[in-house]
Amino acid sequence: MVTTVMVRSAKVHPMSSLGVRSTKQRTAVAAALAELDDFRSTQEIHEYLKDRGDSVGLTTVYRTLQALSAAGDVDVILREDGESVYRVCSTSHHHHLVCRQCGHTVEVEGPAVERWADSVSAANGFTSVSHTLEIFGLCSNCSH
Amino acid sequence: MVTTVMVRSAKVHPMSSLGVRSTKQRTAVAAALAELDDFRSTQEIHEYLKDRGDSVGLTTVYRTLQALSAAGDVDVILREDGESVYRVCSTSHHHHLVCRQCGHTVEVEGPAVERWADSVSAANGFTSVSHTLEIFGLCSNCSH
DNA sequence: TCTGAAATTGACAGTCATTTTCATTTAGCC
DNA sequence: GGCTAAATGAAAATGACTGTCAATTTCAGA
Numbered sequence: 050m051v052t053t054v055m056v057r058s059a060k061v062h063p064m065s066s067l068g069v070r071s072t073k074q075r076t077a078v079a080a081a082l083a084e085l086d087d088f089r090s091t092q093e094i095h096e097y098l099k100d101r102g103d104s105v106g107l108t109t110v111y112r113t114l115q116a117l118s119a120a121g122d123v124d125v126i127l128r129e130d131g132e133s134v135y136r137v138c139s140t141s142h143h144h145h146l147v148c149r150q151c152g153h154t155v156e157v158e159g160p161a162v163e164r165w166a167d168s169v170s171a172a173n174g175f176t177s178v179s180h181t182l183e184i185f186g187l188c189s190n191c192s193h
Numbered sequence: 194m195v196t197t198v199m200v201r202s203a204k205v206h207p208m209s210s211l212g213v214r215s216t217k218q219r220t221a222v223a224a225a226l227a228e229l230d231d232f233r234s235t236q237e238i239h240e241y242l243k244d245r246g247d248s249v250g251l252t253t254v255y256r257t258l259q260a261l262s263a264a265g266d267v268d269v270i271l272r273e274d275g276e277s278v279y280r281v282c283s284t285s286h287h288h289h290l291v292c293r294q295c296g297h298t299v300e301v302e303g304p305a306v307e308r309w310a311d312s313v314s315a316a317n318g319f320t321s322v323s324h325t326l327e328i329f330g331l332c333s334n335c336s337h
Numbered sequence: 338t339c340t341g342a343a344a345t346t347g348a349c350a351g352t353c354a355t356t357t358t359c360a361t362t363t364a365g366c367c
Numbered sequence: 368g369g370c371t372a373a374a375t376g377a378a379a380a381t382g383a384c385t386g387t388c389a390a391t392t393t394c395a396g397a
Contacts, residue, residue: 070364070373092354106376111355129325131275131383132354146317157313162306166328169301173290178330181273184310186322214344214393236383250347255384275354276383 069116077103078113082123087152088134088145126183144182150191157184213260221247222257226267231296232278232289270327288326294335301328 081094081101089097095110105113114135118125124138126145138156142163146155162182170178225238225245233241239254249257258279262269268282270289283300286307290299306326314322 072364072374074375090354108356108376109374112374127271127273127275131271131277133275146314146319148319149321155317157317159306159309159313162303162309162326165303165306169303170290170328170330173299173301174333174336175290175292175328175330176333176336177293178328180326180328182306182324182326184314184319184322184324186314186319189318189320192318192320212344212394216345216393218346234383252347252349252385253345256345 073103074105074109075113077105078110079117082117082135082137086136087154088124088126088128088136088147089152090128090132090134094135126181129185144184146184146186148188148191149185150187153188153190217247218249218253219257221249222254223261226261226279226281230280231298232268232270232272232280232291233296234272234276234278238279270325273329288328290328290330292332292335293329294331297332297334 077098078094080103081097082089085094085097091107091111091114094114095105095107098105098110114123114125117123118135121140122137123135124145125133125135126147128134129149134152136154141158143156143158144162146157148154159182166178166180166182170176221242222238224247225241226233229238229241235251235255235258238258239249239251242249242254258267258269258277261267262279265284266281267279268289269277269279270291272278273293278296280298285302287300287302288306290301292298303326310322310324310326314320
């Protein structure tokens with residue numbers, strides 16, 4: 050699943066031919082994400098591509114991953130050490146159960162949590178809210 | 194992302210004479226935290242102390258804040274930009290509603306969320322879990 | 338009160354993820 | 368083929384945080 054060749058904003062202004070171009074670098078990053086099934090850092094993806102032969106500049110990997118996450122095509126989370134890690138995910142809103150050891154990830158949903166977050170925010174007069182909810186632990190394999 | 198740390202104040206090891214000493218720098222940092230009621234970065238606290246006259250080395254502020262959070266005396270969260278911010282909090286487990294603009298913070302509790310996180314983890318065979326749940330938004334003042 | 342070992346401090350250099358700069362290459366439209 | 372905005376990437380810059388280590392301070396015991 051997941052193809053993602055980075056088609057962002059739908060209709061653009063008629064006059065300005067602002068367009069997101071399709072390049073081999075972007076294709077390579079998207080492919081890497083599709084192959085790597087767990088959360089990976091920019092550096093790891095860059096390394097992966099290099100080892101694979103499809104070398105892409107580190108700067109470009111950074112930019113591409115940010116664009117992909119901004120477009121909602123991949124999920125980003127801040128690891129406990131503060132580093133950003135990316136992963137292709139289902140489109141619906143969800144959270145993650147991430148193994149601290151091997152990075153294995155399980156997508157989880159919690160409609161009740163979303164509702165709770167919304168109501169708590171509203172009750173306190175907060176607007177433009179977003180929330181982060183990730184669970185870190187050791188998966189069954191890494192537990193022992 | 195780092196949630197509320199759960200380590201309690203350490204009982205000093207009986208045999209070793211390891212002791213945490215009381216210094217004016219630590220007192221100053223603790224005082225600053227008590228005065229600044231919202232989440233602040235290490236740099237901000239360092240700056241605050243300097244302006245106040247109780248200048249403390251930046252390195253020391255870093256170390257002290259980390260020690261305090263490791264001891265469970267203050268809460269740490271990773272801001273959306275990845276920077277760690279600290280704040281004195283109630284001792285019970287809770288989460289935060291943080292204003293992206295001014296940093297104003299409201300502590301919130303969600304027993305149901307805790308239970309949900311635990312059951313989801315268990316259902317997937319995860320152990321040693323910890324979770325992060327923070328809500329960022331604009332408080333009523335900053336909304337307009 | 339004095340003393341010395343261990344704890345602490347802080348200036349400074351180092352690390353490392355991420356960003357900026359900018360000159361050089363492309364993709365995609367004519 | 369030619370053109371131009373978009374994209375790339377090497378190198379330098381940024382910024383948070385950590386490591387080093389000589390100098391300073393705390394505090395338990397004499």
